[in-house]
Amino acid sequence: MVMRVAIPVLPCRDVQAARSYFTDALGFDTIFTWETPPSYAAVIRDTAEFHLYAESSVGPARVTVVVDDVDSCHDELRARGADIVEPLADRPYGMRDFNVRTPDGHLLIFSQPLTEYG
Numbered sequence: 001m002v003m004r005v006a007i008p009v010l011p012c013r014d015v016q017a018a019r020s021y022f023t024d025a026l027g028f029d030t031i032f033t034w035e036t037p038p039s040y041a042a043v044i045r046d047t048a049e050f051h052l053y054a055e056s057s058v059g060p061a062r063v064t065v066v067v068d069d070v071d072s073c074h075d076e077l078r079a080r081g082a083d084i085v086e087p088l089a090d091r092p093y094g095m096r097d098f099n100v101r102t103p104d105g106h107l108l109i110f111s112q113p114l115t116e117y118g
Contacts, residue, residue, distance in 0.1 A: 005047070005049070007049050007050065007051055008050050008051070008061065008063045009050075009051040009052075009053060010050060010051070010052050010053070010061055010063075010102070010104065010106050011053060011054075011055035011057075011058045011059070011104065012052045012053065012054060012055065012058065012103075012104045013054075013055070013056065013058055013104055014054075014103075015033070015037070015038040015039060015040065015041050015052050015053065015054050016033075016037050016038055016041075017103055018041070018052045018102060018103060018104060019033065019038065019041040019043060019052055021102055021103050022043040022050065022052070022102075023043065024080065024081075025077065025080045025081050025082040025083075026045070026077060026080065026082060026100070026108075027045055027076065027077070027080060028043035028044060028045040028048075028050070029043065029044055029045065030042070030043055031043060031044050031049070038054075039053065039054040040052065040053045040054070048065050050063075058104045058105065060104070060105040060106050060107060061106045061107070062106070062107045062109065063106065063107070063108055063109070064097075064108075064109040064111050065108060065109065065110050065111065066111055066112065066113075067110055067111070067112055068112065069112070070088065070096050070097060070098070070110055070111060070112035071088065071096075073110050074088045074098050074110065077100060077110070082100045083100060083101045083102075084098055084099070084100055085099050085100065085101045085107070086098055086099035086109075090114060094113060094114050094115065095111045095112065095113055095114060096111070096112050096113075096114055097109050097110060097111035097112070098110055
């Protein structure tokens, strides 16, 4: 058995607003939405996929997205207006990363290893 991918499913007070943030500020594409207004949506960028669902009570999640060029990712997302709440930096735990907060308070950590995985 091979586990291929894990897809975070994030609660959102407003699925349409969350989907728009992912597409506009983070450069994702919409895979699908369900119902009108949407109570569930899926977005994707390359192989990073998130599902968003309507929930009136939202507790923040933390999700790391590993990228191959964190500096260009940072520059692009900053230009798109992403809410960068932790600046791009080399971290003592061996990663170069920055944090983005979504409108629902979820923290997305865009990260690249400082050295190749061994």
